[in-house]
Amino acid sequence: MKTFILLTGLIISIQAFSSKSTSLKASSTNNADSLIAFRRNAILGRGINFGNALEAPTEGEWGLTIKESYIQEVKDAGFNSVRLPICWSAHTSYTTPYTIDAVFLKRVDTVINWCTSRGLAVIITIHHFNDFYDNPDNENYKNMFAAIWEQLSTHYKNISPEKLFFEVLNEPHSNMTADKWNLLMPPVLETIRKIDTDRTLIIDVPDYGYHESISKLIIPKSEINVIVSVRYYLPYPFTHQGAHWAEGSDKWLGTTWTATSEQKNTVKTDMLKIQTWATQHKRPITIGEFGAIIYADVASRLIWTDYVTRSFESHNFSWSYFDFGVIFKAYDIEKKVWIKGFREALIHPTTSSKAVDSPNRYIRYMQTKN
Numbered sequence: 001m002k003t004f005i006l007l008t009g010l011i012i013s014i015q016a017f018s019s020k021s022t023s024l025k026a027s028s029t030n031n032a033d034s035l036i037a038f039r040r041n042a043i044l045g046r047g048i049n050f051g052n053a054l055e056a057p058t059e060g061e062w063g064l065t066i067k068e069s070y071i072q073e074v075k076d077a078g079f080n081s082v083r084l085p086i087c088w089s090a091h092t093s094y095t096t097p098y099t100i101d102a103v104f105l106k107r108v109d110t111v112i113n114w115c116t117s118r119g120l121a122v123i124i125t126i127h128h129f130n131d132f133y134d135n136p137d138n139e140n141y142k143n144m145f146a147a148i149w150e151q152l153s154t155h156y157k158n159i160s161p162e163k164l165f166f167e168v169l170n171e172p173h174s175n176m177t178a179d180k181w182n183l184l185m186p187p188v189l190e191t192i193r194k195i196d197t198d199r200t201l202i203i204d205v206p207d208y209g210y211h212e213s214i215s216k217l218i219i220p221k222s223e224i225n226v227i228v229s230v231r232y233y234l235p236y237p238f239t240h241q242g243a244h245w246a247e248g249s250d251k252w253l254g255t256t257w258t259a260t261s262e263q264k265n266t267v268k269t270d271m272l273k274i275q276t277w278a279t280q281h282k283r284p285i286t287i288g289e290f291g292a293i294i295y296a297d298v299a300s301r302l303i304w305t306d307y308v309t310r311s312f313e314s315h316n317f318s319w320s321y322f323d324f325g326v327i328f329k330a331y332d333i334e335k336k337v338w339i340k341g342f343r344e345a346l347i348h349p350t351t352s353s354k355a356v357d358s359p360n361r362y363i364r365y366m367q368t369k370n
Helices: 002-015 036-044 068-077 102-116 130-134 139-155 178-193 211-216 261-281 298-314 342-347 359-367
Strands: 046-049 081-084 121-125 164-167 201-204 226-232 285-290 318-321
Touching: 036 121, 036 226, 036 285, 036 318, 046 342, 068 102, 068 342, 081 102, 081 318, 102 121, 130 139, 139 164, 139 178, 178 201, 178 211, 201 285, 211 226, 211 261, 226 261, 261 285, 261 298, 285 298, 298 318, 298 342
Parallel strands: 046 081, 046 318, 081 121, 121 164, 164 201, 201 226, 226 285, 285 318
Antiparallel strands: none
């Protein structure tokens, strides 16, 4: 029991999101190091998604083209990492040898370099491989999936594993059930590990990353260097009110989130479920996406964002807000400024910590900020 307490204390210390923890360097590159994923999760710390850019069939088609100035804004705001949702299947041949388009790969390289040169860690994902989600038993798509990671593992092998992270597949869903995902995981992990033994991999929970489905996830016990990723867009009628892809969401317009006791207790219960699984399975957690849509009132968005991010951190989960500048945006790309209050809600100046439990005080605090 004493040994367990000491180990738990060590893990908590490692994951604290202080300036020290986010600059931690792994003392070992040996995959047998049982704490390596925890240390690297601390490096990810507080992140933001550049969603709707490289995940679109063509960058810019969904409202965002990534600019170097945006990366600088993220760095200056105090974030530790950037998550890049990427639709590789839109830029990869569907026949053997499944070659990734060189021009697109170079574009991704450029964005990664903008981040890492500024000390920001980067997560790259496979997003919107819809044919594979719908047909997980299709051998062609299986081979394509493996080939994409074989190419990426080779291409990025020389980038420090403390600067670049691989998220193996975003939000398994549709016919990619939990059982299918658990079966597909070992061969793709083997594909990556044959090339890169030290890269920290991020594994998503099935059912769109739904936190309640974390218990369905089965990761090979031999794979130590893994961070588990969940989503948190709850309550859905608040975060997705008016979302064009969510059927019936117009009836949710006007839904607020004011940090009532009931609302906060729901978040606390959800976080405890995630933490309980993480403790039992000795896996670090990242909240790969969370956000409140622009159609919600700004005050509710700020209160919710502040409360859930502080809740994540209280459990030592890293996180990546979704998204930078489009439908859940924290930054106004037309005015070239952070939406009033969002930088503070996410990065959390010390004076706002108590304000989470006092929404009116929190709103007044945000109104004093530029």
